[in-house]
Amino acid sequence: MPGRGYLIVYQLSVMPTILDTIVATKRAEMERAKSAVPESELRARLADAPPVRDFFTPLAAGGPIRLIAEVKKASPSAGVIRADFDPVEIARIYEAHGATCISVLTDEPYFQGRLEYLSQIRAAVGLPVLRKDFILDTYQLVEARAAGADAVLLIAECLDDCNLRKLFNAACELRMTPLVELYDSNNLQRVFDAGATLIGVNNRNLHTFEVDLEHTIRMRQRVPDECVLVGESGIKTRDDVLRLESAGVDAMLVGESLTREADIGLAVDRLLGR
Numbered sequence: 001m002p003g004r005g006y007l008i009v010y011q012l013s014v015m016p017t018i019l020d021t022i023v024a025t026k027r028a029e030m031e032r033a034k035s036a037v038p039e040s041e042l043r044a045r046l047a048d049a050p051p052v053r054d055f056f057t058p059l060a061a062g063g064p065i066r067l068i069a070e071v072k073k074a075s076p077s078a079g080v081i082r083a084d085f086d087p088v089e090i091a092r093i094y095e096a097h098g099a100t101c102i103s104v105l106t107d108e109p110y111f112q113g114r115l116e117y118l119s120q121i122r123a124a125v126g127l128p129v130l131r132k133d134f135i136l137d138t139y140q141l142v143e144a145r146a147a148g149a150d151a152v153l154l155i156a157e158c159l160d161d162c163n164l165r166k167l168f169n170a171a172c173e174l175r176m177t178p179l180v181e182l183y184d185s186n187n188l189q190r191v192f193d194a195g196a197t198l199i200g201v202n203n204r205n206l207h208t209f210e211v212d213l214e215h216t217i218r219m220r221q222r223v224p225d226e227c228v229l230v231g232e233s234g235i236k237t238r239d240d241v242l243r244l245e246s247a248g249v250d251a252m253l254v255g256e257s258l259t260r261e262a263d264i265g266l267a268v269d270r271l272l273g274r
Contacts, residue, residue, distance in 0.1 A: 131147070
């Protein structure tokens with residue numbers, strides 16, 4: 001044993017979380033995309049993008065809780081959710097059965113999404129469309145708008161203060177609505193400071209992928225009424241929806257529990273109580 005005067009330092013190896021792994025993959029993917037298509041070339045395509053649809057106002061309209069219905073093929077936690085996956089047909093069903101907006105997962109390695117799905121859906125429906133991905137760079141925002149996105153997801157857990165504000169402002173400059181998501185309640189003030197008024201609370205811990213529906217309900221009291229609060233993840237039944245609605249949650253983002261059903265339209269109707 002060392003005597004007095006010795007300082008022993010033990011270095012603990014910390015295993016990367018699922019979110020850490022996804023972010024690392026996304027950074028590498030983004031560098032490849034930039035090499036293939038420089039941002040200047042991507043920005044030149046913005047002139048041909050369809051006009052932006054208002055994503056915020058329909059969700060803020062009051063009345064029953066609003067549905068952002070998600071087009072989602074797979075996830076790291078569930079694997080493939082729907083083998084016979086037709087993104088455009090799913091989006092059309094969502095629109096026909098009363099969804100307010102549509103979310104499209106565009107991450108390919110972990111969710112089997114594609115940016116082309118968003119473009120195809122945006123051309124096929126009249127609803128505002130959100131790009132749901134792990135946005136880390138303005139390049140991805142330009143990609144989203146060029147593809148026709150009306151809104152983008154920004155995840156507070158993935159971004160430091162500087163980049164959260166930078167990406168929020170850049171999305172607004174492209175006239176898209178930022179839906180700013182958090183899980184850890186310690187990030188709420190950061191989200192407010194960035195300027196967010198459309199705030200998503202993820203019931204799924206992105207580090208462990210555990211789900212707690214009460215998480216959004218607990219956060220409701222800390223979000224001002226002038227903000228629109230969206231509950232995300234783990235919403236499966238009409239009872240779940242009524243719990244969120246009675247707590248004053250404005251909207252919900254639901255994908256997995258809808259896309260895994262044989263009759264997606266019927267699943268939407270049941271969720272909305274129709």
